Amino acid sequence: MPLSLLATALFLIFTLSYATLCAASPFGRCRKCDGLGFALRYDRKGKPKRGKHCRRCDGHGIRIRKGRHLYNLWARTYRNGTR
Numbered sequence: 001m002p003l004s005l006l007a008t009a010l011f012l013i014f015t016l017s018y019a020t021l022c023a024a025s026p027f028g029r030c031r032k033c034d035g036l037g038f039a040l041r042y043d044r045k046g047k048p049k050r051g052k053h054c055r056r057c058d059g060h061g062i063r064i065r066k067g068r069h070l071y072n073l074w075a076r077t078y079r080n081g082t083r
Contacts, residue, residue: 022067030057037061 029035037059039051053059064072 018067022065022071026065026068027062028065030054030061030063032056033061035061 030037033039033054033056037054037057039054040048041051043049054061057063
């Protein structure tokens with residue numbers, strides 16, 4: 001019994017923390033380009049140069065978090081359903 005109570009409490013804390021993070025900062029860095037908006041290329045000397053435009057984030061370097069995306073879908077459905 002205490003183990004399931006602990007697991008439930010940890011799950012609740014994690015969920016509330018992620019919801020707070022999504023509310024405070026709805027965008028995160030793009031994982032493909034690491035927030036730069038483009039891929040890094042290196043010349044023959046090893047010096048980094050600007051590479052191709054990132055297609056995942058469209059060159060902005062940020063992406064919407066999954067939790068915020070789900071909230072936006074829910075809010076849009078609720079808003080359209082109550083009209």
